[in-house]
Amino acid sequence: xxxxxxxxxxxxxxxxxxxxxxxxxxxxxxxxxxxxxxxxxxxxxxxxxxxxxxxxxxxxxxxxxxxxxxxxxxxxxxxxxxxxxxxxxxxxxxxxxxxxxxxxxxxxxxxxxxxxxxxxxxxxxxxxxxxxxxxxxxxxxxxxxxxxxxxxxxxxxxxxxxxxxxxxxxxxxxxxxxxxxxxxxxxxxxxxxxxxxxxxxxxxxxxxxxxxxxxxxxxxxxxxxxxxxxxxxxxxxxxxxxxxxxxxxxxxxxxxxxxxxxxxxxxxxxxxxxxxxxxxxxxxxxxxxxxxxxxxxxxxxxxxxxxxxxxxxxxxxxxxxxxxxxxxxxxxxxxxxxxxxxxxxxxxxxxxxxxxxxxxxxxxxxxxxxxxxxxxxxxxxxxxxxxxxxxxxxxxxxxxxxxxxxxxxxxx
Numbered sequence: 001x002x003x004x005x006x007x008x009x010x011x012x013x014x015x016x017x018x019x020x021x022x023x024x025x026x027x028x029x030x031x032x033x034x035x036x037x038x039x040x041x042x043x044x045x046x047x048x049x050x051x052x053x054x055x056x057x058x059x060x061x062x063x064x065x066x067x068x069x070x071x072x073x074x075x076x077x078x079x080x081x082x083x084x085x086x087x088x089x090x091x092x093x094x095x096x097x098x099x100x101x102x103x104x105x106x107x108x109x110x111x112x113x114x115x116x117x118x119x120x121x122x123x124x125x126x127x128x129x130x131x132x133x134x135x136x137x138x139x140x141x142x143x144x145x146x147x148x149x150x151x152x153x154x155x156x157x158x159x160x161x162x163x164x165x166x167x168x169x170x171x172x173x174x175x176x177x178x179x180x181x182x183x184x185x186x187x188x189x190x191x192x193x194x195x196x197x198x199x200x201x202x203x204x205x206x207x208x209x210x211x212x213x214x215x216x217x218x219x220x221x222x223x224x225x226x227x228x229x230x231x232x233x234x235x236x237x238x239x240x241x242x243x244x245x246x247x248x249x250x251x252x253x254x255x256x257x258x259x260x261x262x263x264x265x266x267x268x269x270x271x272x273x274x275x276x277x278x279x280x281x282x283x284x285x286x287x288x289x290x291x292x293x294x295x296x297x298x299x300x301x302x303x304x305x306x307x308x309x310x311x312x313x314x315x316x317x318x319x320x321x322x323x324x325x326x327x328x329x330x331x332x333x334x335x336x337x338x339x340x341x342x343x344x345x346x347x348x349x350x351x352x353x354x355x356x357x358x359x360x361x362x363x364x365x366x367x368x369x370x371x372x373x374x375x376x377x378x379x380x381x382x383x384x385x386x387x388x389x390x391x392x393x394x395x396x397x398x399x400x401x402x403x404x405x406x407x408x409x410x411x412x
Contacts, residue, residue, distance in 0.1 A: 007156065008156065008194075008248060009160040011194060014191065014195050017064045018167050020064055021064065021161065024063055024093075024096075029047075030168060030169050030172045030173065031045070031048070032045055033274070036274055036287070040290055040294050042290065042300050042301070042302045043300070043301040043302065045169070045173050047165060047168070047306060049305055050277060050278065050283050050309025051309070054085070054089050054116065055088065055116070056085035056283075056309070056310060057085075057165060057308065058082075058086045058088070060165070061089075061155075061158035061159065061160075061162045061191075062161070064161035065150050065158050066093050066099065069099075076147060077099060077100035077145070077148070078147055078148045078149070079102040079104065079138055079141055080101070080102075080103050081104045081105075081131065081138035081151070081152060082105060082131070082152050083109055083130075083234050083237065084110060084310055085235055085308050086150075087103040088117045088120070090103065090150050091120035091121065092120045094122070101122040102122065103124050104125045104134040104141065105125070105127075105134060106133060106134050106234075107127070107129060108129060110234065110280075112310055112312050112313070116310070125141070132239040135151075153186055153190075153242050153245055155187075156244065158191075159187050159244065159245065159248075160191060162192065163194055164191075165191075165192055166192040166199075170195075170200075176302070177204065178203065178204045178205075178297065178303065179302075179303045180208060180287075180289055180290060181286065182209075182286060183207035183209050183249075183256060185238045186246065186248070190242075190248040192305070194248065204255075206253070207255070207256040208258075208285040208286055210237070210258065211228075212231040212237070213228065213231055213236065214256075215227055215238055216241045216246070216249060217258065219246055220246075220249065231264075233280070233281030234280075235283070235308055259289050260292075263288040263291065264285060265281075267279075267288035268281065268283075268311070268319050269320060270291075271284060272320070278311060280309055281311070283308040284306070286306070287304055327385060328389045329384065333380075333393075333403055333404070333406065334376055335347055335377040335378075336375075336377075336403075337376075337377050337401065346399075347379075347396070347401065350395050350396055350401075351392060351396075353395070356381045356384075356388065359380040363375060363376075363377055
């Protein structure tokens with residue numbers, strides 16, 4: 001490793017951070033996932049940072065940073081800029097240390113993160129659509145109020161604190177081949193890359209970003225950073241890579257992979273169904289990459305950091321529903337019927353005999369191109385999956401009814 005200046009944390013800094021953290025932040029579970037391993041062909045080790053008290057890994061760096069402040073700095077108070085997880089971690093740890101806290105958050109931060117942050121006594125200021133907007137505004141407020149900035153990722157103490165995750169993984173699984181880490185501003189992957197490469201130089205450290213916010217990958221390539229407007233992985237929706245983290249990542253991270261929104265959704269759903277654990281979009285990024293690029297991971301022992309679990313319940317519910325649509329377990333089926341008495345009950349009877357559950361029924365004549373004596377019957381059905389759906393369509397076809405699938409997502 002070439003990083004040697006005082007600007008960058010070292011493995012010694014990370015070791016000291018682990019001692020500082022002690023029992024103030026959880027040593028979260030690190031377990032082998034048999035079901036996901038069977039699904040992907042890799043030996044998958046999950047690090048459950050979503051089980052921290054405030055729901056993410058951010059408690060580690062926040063605690064190390066706050067404990068490094070002088071008495072004068074603590075009396076002045078602090079300000080943090082965050083899309084949610086850093087905010088909660090800073091607010092909670094600052095409350096324990098009796099430090100006055102102001103948090104600047106993007107306007108569209110999930111409500112679960114906002115309310116949890118507020119519950120720890122922090123003053124919340126909303127500004128901008130992205131974390132980058134909040135950081136710019138937060139720096140201005142810091143000058144006006146003489147507050148000490150606790151940066152979400154571009155800080156030596158923060159980075160060292162995040163690097164303690166790999167130290168914990170190492171105690172249980174010292175033979176990891178690959179570490180998959182979500183990447184926003186780079187604090188999480190920078191700290192863990194330093195720890196991993198210092199102890200096990202042969203390990204591959206791979207970052208994961210969304211296609212909508214590929215800022216770190218673009219910066220590494222020397223390209224102009226161009227990002228989208230939103231992503232369900234708001235925890236890694238960062239347009240400006242850290243000045244401290246970028247050189248670390250350039251030297252120590254082997255690769256950065258990009259994932260799509262639907263792949264994140266599927267990873268969230270998979271962790272809920274297979275591992276019975278709730279993660280937010282950013283927390284599922286590593287698994288999403290493993291599934292998308294599974295061929296390169298087959299036969300390898302892969303550690304995945306589930307970085308956070310703070311997801312709004314309406315979003316989680318929608319993910320579950322959309323997953324059911326993709327799998328054919330929730331479908332919209334249009335049936336062409338003759339507009340005569342008894343036909344509706346007839347269709348319901350045929351569907352009921354297959355064991356499907358009818359959730360909604362819509363009867364449409366006016367907005368239809370069918371002949372005057374015909375009508376469209378739109379049904380929302382709960383099925384057992386694609387095979388069951390095909391059975392329903394076959395039964396209706398045999399009875400003389402034409403059907404058309406109206407599901408919003410493609411069903412093969």
